[in-house]
Amino acid sequence: MPLGNLARKARYWICVRLFARCGKKVNIESHAFFHSGRRISIGDYSGIGMNAHLSGPVTIGDNVMMGQDVVILAHNHKFSRTDIPMCLQGLQPERPVRIGNDVWIGARVVILAGVKVGDGAILGAGAVIARDVPAWAVVIGNPARIIRFRRTSQPLARREAIQSIDGGRLSVLSQKGH
Numbered sequence: 364m365p366l367g368n369l370a371r372k373a374r375y376w377i378c379v380r381l382f383a384r385c386g387k388k389v390n391i392e393s394h395a396f397f398h399s400g401r402r403i404s405i406g407d408y409s410g411i412g413m414n415a416h417l418s419g420p421v422t423i424g425d426n427v428m429m430g431q432d433v434v435i436l437a438h439n440h441k442f443s444r445t446d447i448p449m450c451l452q453g454l455q456p457e458r459p460v461r462i463g464n465d466v467w468i469g470a471r472v473v474i475l476a477g478v479k480v481g482d483g484a485i486l487g488a489g490a491v492i493a494r495d496v497p498a499w500a501v502v503i504g505n506p507a508r509i510i511r512f513r514r515t516s517q518p519l520a521r522r523e524a525i526q527s528i529d530g531g532r533l534s535v536l537s538q539k540g541h
C-alpha cells in the first residue's frame with residue numbers, strides 16, 4: 364500500500380477515536396488542525412481538507428467536500444470594554460458552526476461563529492462566510508454573496524429564506540445559469 368494511503372488510513376483511525384462522530388469513509392487530509400476533536404462531528408463520505416483549521420464546536424454533514432486551507436471558527440474574542448486590552452477580556456460564548464449535507468467548501472474559505480450552511484450549497488474559493496447560507500446557494504466573496512442557486516424549484520421559499528435567515532445581508536446578484 365502506498366505511504367500516502369497508509370497515512371490517510373492512520374488519520375482516519377485516529378479521528379474515529381477523537382471526534383464526537385466520525386462517519387464512514389471520511390477523508391482527513393494532512394496537516395488538518397483542530398483544538399478538540401470531541402467537539403467535531405462529521406458525517407459519512409465527507410472530508411477535512413489539507414491545512415484546515417477547525418475550532419469547534421463544528422458539525423459537518425454527509426458528502427461534504429473541503430478544499431485546502433479552510434478555517435472554521437466557532438468563537439470570538441470579547442471586545443466590548445475599551446479600558447483593558449482585548450487580550451485580557453476572554454472569549455465570547457462559543458457559537459457552533461453547522462454545515463449541511465452535500466456542501467462544497469472551496470479553498471481558503473473562512474466560516475465564522477454561529478453560521479449554518481444549508482444542504483447542497485457551494486462556498487466559492489476565498490469566501491468569508493459571516494452569515495447563514497441557504498440550501499443550494501452558490502456564494503462567493505467577502506462578505507459572501509449569493510451568485511445563484513443550484514436548484515430553482517422553490518423560488519418563493521428561496522427569497523423568504525434569504526430575508527429571514529440573514530436579514531437581507533446576502534443578496535442575489537445574478538440569475539445566471541437559470
Ligand SMILES: CC(C)(COP(=O)(O)OP(=O)(O)OC[C@H]1O[C@@H](n2cnc3c(N)ncnc32)[C@H](O)[C@@H]1OP(=O)(O)O)[C@@H](O)C(=O)NCCC(=O)NCCS
Pocket residue numbers: 428429430431468469470471485486487488489490501502503504510
Ligand atoms: C464558486 C465556483 C464553484 C463558481 O463556479 P461557476 O459557477 O462556474 O462560476 P463562474 O466561473 O461562471 O464565475 C461567475 C462569476 O463569479 C466570479 N467568481 C467565481 N468564483 C469566484 C470566487 N471564488 N471568488 C470571487 N469571484 C468568483 C467570476 O469571476 C465570475 O464573475 P463575472 O460574472 O463578473 O465574470 C468556483 O468559482 C469556485 O470558487 N470553486 C472552488 C474551487 C476550489 O476551491 N477548489 C478546491 C478543491 S476542492
